[in-house]
Amino acid sequence: MIKRKGRRRARGRACRIAAAAGGITLAAAALSACASASAGTGPVTLNFYLYPDTSGATEQAISNCNAQSGGKYTISYQMLPQASDGQRQQLVRRLVAHDASIDILGLDVTWEAEFAEAGLIVPWTGTYKAQAEAGTLKAALQTATWKGQLVAVPDNTNTQLLWYRSDLVPKPPATWAEMFADAEQLAKEGKPHYIEVQGAQYEGATVWFNTLVASAGGSILNAGATAPALGAPAVKALSIMKQLADSPAADPSLSVQMENQNRLAMEAGTAAFELNYPFVYPGMKSDNPALFKNFKWAPYPAVTPGVPAKVTIGGIDLAVSAYSEHKDMAFQAALCLRNPQNQLIGATVGGVPPTIASLYNNPKLFPDYPFHADILSALQNGSVRPQTPVYQVVSIGISHQVSPPTKINPQATEQSMVSQINDALQSKGLVP
DSSP: OOHHHHHHHHHHHHHHHHHHOOOOOHHHHHHHHHHHHOSSSEEEEEEEEEOTTSSHHHHHHHHHHHHHHHHSSEEEEEEOOSSSSHHHHHHHHHHHTTTTTTTTEEEEESSSHHHHHHOOOOOEEEEHHHHHHHBHHHHHHHHHHETTOOEEEEEEEEEOOEEEEEOSSSOOOOOOOOEEEEEEEEHHSSOOOOOOOOOSHHHHHHHHHHHHHHHHHOOSSSSSSSSSSSHHHHHHHHHHHHHHHHHBBOOTTTTGGOHHHHHHHHHTTOOOEEEEEEHHHHHHHOOOOOHHHHHHEEEEEBBTTSOOOOOOOEEEEEEEEEEOHHHHHHHHHHHHTTHHHHHHHHHHTOOOBBBBGGGGGGGGGGGOOOTTHHHHHHHHBBOOOOOTTTTHHEEEEEEHSSSSSSGOOOHHHHHHHHHHHHHHHHHOOOOO
């Protein structure tokens, strides 16, 4: 095994060669990647790899933490690719190569099991763990936990609500059955009546299915994540998806609809209902002010009357690389990046819901989140996606089974899904 001192010397020589030989862009990238290893005096540079945040919220948080570090560290923002798959691939490739230039990682809530199982990130323990858990929403902490260990700290989260037009439906439907009935009545009256939801073959379809399964009292995997659970709740979920696909409430583009297409359809005035994330609210406000006056929200429709829906949550968790040479400071910096001050900035500037429960009672949040109480309620009752190191394969299998929704045969599709998930858990599928 190469000793760390020797590795640093070799890395330093490689960095100088890359910077001297490469073009401007290549040299800048090389120097950036080597920054944390070259810090010998002054603040340590901590490289923070995260999705591209164009809102400015992440840069504000980093600036705050750099100012508050007492000169111990400087956080350097390294933007990952725009697409989620590209983000994951870049992180995995770097970490598998034991790249010590990564200190803090922004992980999608579906990656924690994979990264932790492979030993690419380190668990949170002791004081850092206690600080990470204090006041944090339970469902958000669940996304950051694998095999009983906290392997990341929840930074932001997300959940869906029912968005509807109050000029068409004065009282929002409380269940899927009520929503179907409302949509069919509107169709008979020749009024906008579509139910916009994510039906394309991608992660959004998996989220829709997971929400329905959890709301029906089930789960996709068993408690140990060793086998599919599915069964009657999954059949019920598939029946609802099929019912929508075959009803007048289905947008003709359902099989290729994603979140943004749902937003645009609602803004165009062709839909009465939309199941989507809070980003649609400022979108409607700026894009269609006239329709915005009747653009309202309500809790996600229940599958079973009287039983609140368990909506699948999203978000980003912050993890510390197993190969960081500054783990202690990386833990401190990650806690700073997601502290109450910076989560409030993330919500009001970046548009991402907080994971610290008390912030939902902060009046500073209210102007941008008039629906804050419904968001908090959904998060407190939320569900998480199947937690497994092979989630990518499981999700792809599910999305291909449920999209296009017109092809669903509830009982047969459930059985086929059981087979595909079993194959994925036994590593018989290809990891993308």
